[in-house]
C-alpha cells in the first residue's frame with residue numbers, strides 16, 4: 210500500500226508538472242500582451258514597457274517559468290495582473306463556490322443515475338426501462354447550460370422558489386448559499402446522471418448474466434435481494450471509474466453554468482481572466498483544475514479496492 | 527418403478543422449451559423419474575442433451591424465456607405450481623444445488639464465509655454469529671485447511687478444487703434433503719475430481735441426502751449413483767440401475783457413450799466425443815428418435831416415430847431396436 214501511495218504521488222506531481230509546462234507554453238505562444246490589454250488603447254509604448262517591468266514580463270520566459278513553478282510549490286500563486294491582488298485569495302474565495310457546486314452536482318448525478326440505472330436494468334425491456342432510457346437519451350441531447358436557463362425561467366422567474374442567480378456567500382448562512390447553488394448543481398448534474406444511469410443499467414445487466422447470480426438464487430435469495438446484495442456491488446466498478454472522469458466534465462461545465470447563474474466561482478473567474486489577459490490567473494487555475502481532477506481520480510481509485518477485492522490485491526503488488 | 531411408497535421427488539413428463547410457442551424448441555421432453563429419500567440418481571448425456579435444463583427446472587431457475595410443463599412433486603407438493611415466494615423457501619433450504627464452474631459460480635466480491643453463511647441467515651435458521659460459526663465448521667468439514675483464515679478469503683484466493691468445496695458447503699449449509707450437482711467435477715483436474723467425488727459420497731451418507739448427479743463422466747456417475755438416466759435430445763434414452771446399465775447397455779446411445787469412455791487415466795477436459803457426428807441444434811432433431819442420424823441401427827421408422835420404453839433386463843430403453851431384447855427379460 211505504501212508503494213502504491215508513493216507511486217500515485219509521483220504520478221500526481223508529474224501530471225501537474227506536465228500541465229504547468231503545457232499551459233505556460235500555450236499562453237506564451239498566444240498573441241496579446243497583458244500589459245497592453247490592461248492599459249487599453251490610449252497607452253503609450255513607454256507606459257506599457259513600464260508595466261511589463263512592473264509585472265516581471267520583461268524577464269526571459271524560462272526564468273519566468275521557474276519563478277512561477279517555485280511560487281506554485283510554495284503556494285505563492287503570484288499577483289493578478291488585472292486586480293493587483295494575490296491570486297491565491299482570488300481563487301480561495303471562488304473555490305468556496307465552485308467546489309461545493311461541483312461536489313453537489315457529482316453527488317446528485319450519482320444519487321439520481323445509479324438508482325434509475327439499476328431500476329431500468331431490473332425491468333430490462335419493459336416499459337419502465339424504455340421510459341427511463343428514453344429520458345436519459347433526451348437529457349443527454351440537451352446541453353447543461355440550457356437546463357440552467359430553463360430552470361431559471363421555471364423555478365426562479367415563474368415559481369419564484371429559488372434565486373435566479375448570484376451567490377450571497379456562505380457567511381450569510383448555509384441555507385441561502387445552498388439554495389443559490391441548488392439549481393446550477395441540478396443543471397450540471399442532469400446530463401451526467403443520464404450517463405451514469407445508462408452505464409449502471411448496462412453494467413447491472415452484464416452482472417446479472419454471471420453464474421454467481423444463479424448461485425445466489427439457488428440459496429433462496431429473491432431476485433431483489435440478489436440484485437442488491439450481489440449484483441450491484443459488482444456492477445458499480447465501471448460506474449466508479451466514470452465518476453473520476455465525470456469530475457473533469459463537471460469542472461468544465463461550471464465555466465458555462467456559473468455564467469448562466471452569475472455565480473462568483475472559478476469557472477467565471479477563468480472566463481473573465483481569459484478576457485482580460487490575466488494570464489497568471491489562467492495559468493494558476495488550469496494547474497489547480499488539473500490538481501483537483503487528479504486528486505478526485507485518486508480518491509476513486511481508493512474506492513475501487515473497497516468495492517472489488519480483486520483489484521485491491523493487484524494494487525498491493 | 528416402485529422404489530418406495532412415497533418418493534422424495536417424483537418428476538412426471540417434465541418438458542422445457544424455448545422460442546415461439548407455436549413452434550417450440552424443446553430442450554427437455556417428457557422426462558420422468560422418481561427418487562426416494564436418500565436415493566441417488568445419475569443423469570448422463572452429451573453436452574446439449576438437456577441435463578442442466580432438467581436440473582434447473584427442479585429448483586425453478588430456468589432462463590426467463592423458458593416454458594416448463596409436467597409435474598415435479600417434492601414431498602408430495604407440485605413445485606411447478608409454485609409462486610416465486612414458494613420457490614424461495616425451497617431453494618437452498620430443501621434442495622441444494624452445486625454448479626459446474628467453481629471459478630465463476632462464486633461472487634468475486636464476497637468473502638467465502640459470508641457466502642456460505644448467507645443461506646442460513648436468509649432462511650432464518652441461525653443468527654449472524656451462529657451462521658459464521660457454522661460456516662467455519664462447514665469449511666473445515668469439506669476439507670479446506672486453515673479454515674479460520676480461509677473463512678475470510680475471497681474466491682480468487684482459492685484454487686478450483688477449494689472453490690468447489692465451498693460450493694458444496696454452501697449447498698449443504700441449510701441441510702437440504704436433496705442435492706443436485708450439475709457436473710460438479712467437470713471443470714477440475716483428475717486428482718481433484720476424485721477428491722470431490724469422495725467428499726460428495728461421504729456427505730451424502732452423513733446428511734442422509736438424496737443426490738442427483740449430472741455428468742458426462744461415467745466414472746463419476748458409477749461412483750456416486752445407484753440409478754442412472756441417459757438423456758439425449760432432451761429425452762430419456764435409457765434408465766436403470768447404474769451398474770446394470772453400464773454392464774449391459776441396451777440402447778445404442780448408451781452403448782455409444784460407453785464405447786467412447788476414455789481409459790481409466792482420463793485427462794481433464796476429455797469429452798465423450800467418440801460417438802460419430804455431433805449433437806444437432808434443438809430445431810434439427812428428427813420427429814422420432816433423437817438419436818436417429820447418428821445411430822448405426824436407425825431406420826425410417828426411427829426417424830418418424832418416437833420409440834416407446836422397452837424393458838430390457840432391469841433397464842428401460844426407448845429404442846425400436848434395443849440390444850439384448852430377444853434374450854432379455856420382460857417388463
Ligand SMILES: Nc1ncnc2c1ncn2[C@@H]1O[C@H](COP(=O)(O)OP(=O)(O)O)[C@@H](O)[C@H]1O
Nearest residue numbers: 544553572573574575576577578579580589808
Ligand atoms: N436460454 C436458452 N434459450 C434457448 N435455448 C436454450 C437456452 N438455454 C439452453 N438452451 C438449449 O437447451 C438445450 C439443453 O441445454 P442444457 O440443458 O444446458 O444441456 P446440457 O446441460 O445437457 O449440456 C441446448 O440445446 C441449449 O442450446
Ligand code: SF4
Nearest residue numbers: 815821824828845846
Ligand atoms: S430408435 Fe432407432 S435411431 Fe433411435 S436409437 Fe434405436 S435404433 Fe437408433
Ligand SMILES: [Mg+2]
Nearest residue numbers: 577578708709
Ligand atoms: Mg449442462
